[in-house]
Amino acid sequence: MYYAIAGGLPIEMSGAISSYYGNRFSSLRKREESVAMYNSILEHFALSTADYRVxxxxxxxxxxxxxxxxxxxxxxxxxxICTEIGLSQYHFMRKFKIDIGMTVGAYIKKEKIAYAKFLLVYTNQSISEISEYLIFNSQSYFTSVFKKETGKTPFEYRKSDL
Known part of the structure; x- marks a missing residue:
């Protein structure tokens, strides 16, 4: 967990992954199951950390x-964002689109949906809480954006990933 956080993974995400596996780890009986779970944990942290590297x-x-x-x-x-990185809005938006391949707004929306998917799978937060946490104007707007991006409603996504 320490190395994942040092590698850029947000503390909340690292804690949620730990909690998710911790709850499942306690029910394992065989050594082979524990080793397989441990390898899954390492892989999950590695992949999640890689997602946060730029x-x-x-x-x-x-x-x-x-x-x-x-x-x-x-x-x-x-x-x-421009104030923080020291670029004009025009230059930043142009450069962002060239480097990332999408507008800043589209990128933020994509990242919010990716984080919502994570929260739906690894936490017990309600859809309403996730919508509010990610600063969507309403739960219905969150649901429509989520469905447009994933093809499923948040409820369907959570249910299918269990």
């Missing part, structure tokens, strides 16, 4: 991406 983009865009990921549950504005 490569192949300029350093200022990488800084912006990290800022977006670390503040996914806050209301970010283009201006606040």
């Amino acid at each position: 490569s192949g983009v300029s350093s200022d865009i990488a800084k912006a991406v990290r800022m977006i990921k670390r503040n996914i549950n806050r209301q970010l504005t283009i201006q606040s």
